[in-house]
Amino acid sequence: MAESHDSQTLGRRVNEIVLLWALDRRPMHGYQAALEIERRSGGYFSFNHGTLYPILHRLEKEGVIAGEWSDPEEGRARKEYALTEAGRTYLEEISRTWRTLAERLEPFLSPGDSDESVRTGVA
Numbered sequence: 001m002a003e004s005h006d007s008q009t010l011g012r013r014v015n016e017i018v019l020l021w022a023l024d025r026r027p028m029h030g031y032q033a034a035l036e037i038e039r040r041s042g043g044y045f046s047f048n049h050g051t052l053y054p055i056l057h058r059l060e061k062e063g064v065i066a067g068e069w070s071d072p073e074e075g076r077a078r079k080e081y082a083l084t085e086a087g088r089t090y091l092e093e094i095s096r097t098w099r100t101l102a103e104r105l106e107p108f109l110s111p112g113d114s115d116e117s118v119r120t121g122v123a
Helices: 008-027 030-040 049-061 085-109 114-119
Strands: 063-071 079-083
Touching: 008 030, 008 049, 008 079, 008 114, 030 085, 049 063, 049 079, 079 085
Parallel strands: none
Antiparallel strands: 063 079
């Protein structure tokens, strides 16, 4: 049987992949990661605090990222996040999943495709 995809998790996976992408470049605190994602996407992707920090906390709890507090003597203490080895592996996995998803979705993005095998699933 061919690999399938749970479309209910699309939004969550988008948030994860862009956050992990940012943290793979260098460790940074949450707000920095959000700004980097907005900059890289030309504003297409953005996070509010109510979305960003729960995702970071969940990823940290799952061991995908590790957080470390900055020294409060250097100014306001902030938690800086970095990818763990498990996080790098996970990023590779979800990157492959997204490439497959894009490949499988492509036939549905062509309006008016009259190929009967596409509509019926029968070759």
